[in-house]
Amino acid sequence: MKNHLHRWVIEALSFMALGLFGSLIIGLILETLGSQTLIPQLNLSFLSEIGKVAMSVTGAAIGVAIAYGLGAKPLVIFSCVIVGTLGYDTFGGGAVGAYIATLIVVELSRIYAGKTKIDIIITPLLTIVVGGAIAKLCGPALNQFMTGLGKVIIVGTEQQPLIMGIVVSVIFGLALTAPISSAALALMLDLSGLAAGAATIGCASQMVGFAVNSYKDNGWSGLLSIGIGTSMLQVPNIIKNPMILLPPTLTSAIAAPIMTTLFPMTNNPAGAGMGTSGFIGQIMTINTMGGSLQTWLLIAVFHILLPSCLSFILYKFFLNKQWIKPGDQRINIAS
Numbered sequence: 001m002k003n004h005l006h007r008w009v010i011e012a013l014s015f016m017a018l019g020l021f022g023s024l025i026i027g028l029i030l031e032t033l034g035s036q037t038l039i040p041q042l043n044l045s046f047l048s049e050i051g052k053v054a055m056s057v058t059g060a061a062i063g064v065a066i067a068y069g070l071g072a073k074p075l076v077i078f079s080c081v082i083v084g085t086l087g088y089d090t091f092g093g094g095a096v097g098a099y100i101a102t103l104i105v106v107e108l109s110r111i112y113a114g115k116t117k118i119d120i121i122i123t124p125l126l127t128i129v130v131g132g133a134i135a136k137l138c139g140p141a142l143n144q145f146m147t148g149l150g151k152v153i154i155v156g157t158e159q160q161p162l163i164m165g166i167v168v169s170v171i172f173g174l175a176l177t178a179p180i181s182s183a184a185l186a187l188m189l190d191l192s193g194l195a196a197g198a199a200t201i202g203c204a205s206q207m208v209g210f211a212v213n214s215y216k217d218n219g220w221s222g223l224l225s226i227g228i229g230t231s232m233l234q235v236p237n238i239i240k241n242p243m244i245l246l247p248p249t250l251t252s253a254i255a256a257p258i259m260t261t262l263f264p265m266t267n268n269p270a271g272a273g274m275g276t277s278g279f280i281g282q283i284m285t286i287n288t289m290g291g292s293l294q295t296w297l298l299i300a301v302f303h304i305l306l307p308s309c310l311s312f313i314l315y316k317f318f319l320n321k322q323w324i325k326p327g328d329q330r331i332n333i334a335s
Contacts, residue, residue, distance in 0.1 A: 007070065010180065012103050015069025016062050017181035019084075020095070020270075023061035025183070025280055027054030028270050032287040059088025062098040063131075072106045073113040075123040080106070083131030091132075093139020095187045096146045100138050105131035150189030157195035161260035168195050169202030169256030170249060172273055176203040177210075177231045177238070177245070182273030189269070192288075196272035197265035200285065202252040203275030204303040206231040209248025209311030214329035222331055228276055233331050243323045247314035248307070255306050265289065265298050276303060 027050075034048030063084020067077040080102050087098035105127055113123045157164040175182040182203055191199060211227030214234070218226075226233055231248070238245050259265055271284020282299050289295045318324040 008103060011069055012066050012099065013181040013184045015065045016095075016099055017183045018069070019061035019063075019065025020058065020183060020187060022065070023054050024058040024187070025270050025274075027051040027056075027058075028268075028287060029280065029283050030054065032283055057085075058095075059085040059098045062088060062095065063102045066099065066102040067106050070103075070106050072109055073123065075120065076106060076109045076113050076127050079124040079127035080131065082128045083135065086128075086132045087135035087139045091136045091139050092143065093135055094143040094147070094190070095184065096142045097135055097139025099184075099188070100142055101131050101135035104134050146188045147190045150191050150195075153189065153191065154193050154195045157198060157260065158193065161194065161264075162257045164195070165198045165257035165260035166253045168198040169205070169252040171202070172199035173202030173206040173249060173252040173275075174245075176273060176275055177206045177234065177248075182275075183270075184273070186273035187269045191269050191272045193266050194260055194264055196267035196269065196288075197285070198256045198260055199272040200265075200267045200275065200281045201256045201259055201302055201307070203273060203277075204281060205252035205255055205275075205307040205311065206248045207275045207277065208304055208307040209251050209315075210234050210244075210329065212308045212312050213244070213247060213315040214331070217327055217330040225331070228278060230277060231275075234329060237329050237331065241324065241328045243318060244328050247311045247318060247324075250314055251307050251311040254310055255302060258306075259298075259302050263298055263302070265302060 030047045030051030034044045034046065034051060060081040061084070063080035063082070064077060066084075067080035072080070083101050083105055084098040087093045087101035088095065091097060093101070108130060109123070109127055112126055113119070116122050153164070153168060157168060172182050172186070175185055182199070186196065186199060207227055207230070210231045211223045214226065215223050234244065265285065266288050267281065267285050268288050271281045271287070274281040274284070276282065282303055285299055285303075286295060315324065319326075
């Protein structure tokens with residue numbers, strides 16, 4: 001059962017995130033660059049058109065990514081282009097609809113894929129029909145539940161910005177560092193507004209915090225790999241010494257409520273779970289809040305400067321207490 005849960009949750013969501021990166025998230029980035037360029041004379045409006053096309057195939061990208069990640073047969077993978085589209089768009093299931101329909105049909109495909117002499121007909125036919133039926137039956141209800149939960153979080157953060165700012169930032173920060181896709185989670189919840197802003201800070205705190213704290217152990221390559229790549233690189237070290245997780249986590253619990261109560265920042269579902277990975281969280285913040293000087297300053301302070309300073313101070317405290325030791329955060333980037 002443990003292996004199944006790892007396959008269905010960790011692996012499937014991780015590959016789903018790759019599908020989202022290759023469609024919705026990149027599409028949003030291109031649309032933002034095309035519509036909010038700092039140099040209007042360049043006329044980058046064509047990027048907006050490319051971005052819209054990329055976003056329009058999000059469901060298909062999710063379907064293919066999950067099927068590929070779970071090791072499905074080629075005909076199943078190609079058919080999941082349709083399954084993902086049916087789950088995401090046609091039957092209104094959104095990201096969770098595409099996820100559940102693709103996941104179930106890929107697992108069921110083990111029964112029939114490659115088992116008959118007319119596999120080229122049977123496999124895509126069954127995959128599309130069964131996947132479509134699952135998308136229609138389960139997708140809308142699951143999507144309604146997840147987005148409803150997201151709305152509760154959004155409203156809760158607006159009503160109780162101090163407490164919910166802490167809760168949301170810590171949960172999403174931990175999800176980003178753990179082998180769970182915080183990006184996929186944010187999109188399933190359709191997290192937006194102030195709650196998405198808090199989630200972004202939680203994720204940024206993990207990435208920037210680990211990058212700065214481990215600089216002596218990993219140098220510039222580690223700083224960049226973690227800071228704009230992923231803090232998931234620290235998971236093996238966290239298993240060895242869980243204490244290294246506390247400075248960036250406590251940082252998110254301090255920084256986020258300062259933002260939610262005093263300097264409100266918003267984001268959209270595509271940027272909420274990204275932190276500083278590829279600066280997508282920051283680009284989506286600009287997409288949501290606009291490219292004013294105030295927005296840029298808030299991003300600099302709450303996504304980079306405050307998390308790095310707070311986390312480093314806490315790290316030094318833990319280091320003096322010998323709860324963390326030099327070398328505890330060394331990573332093997334080549335692996």
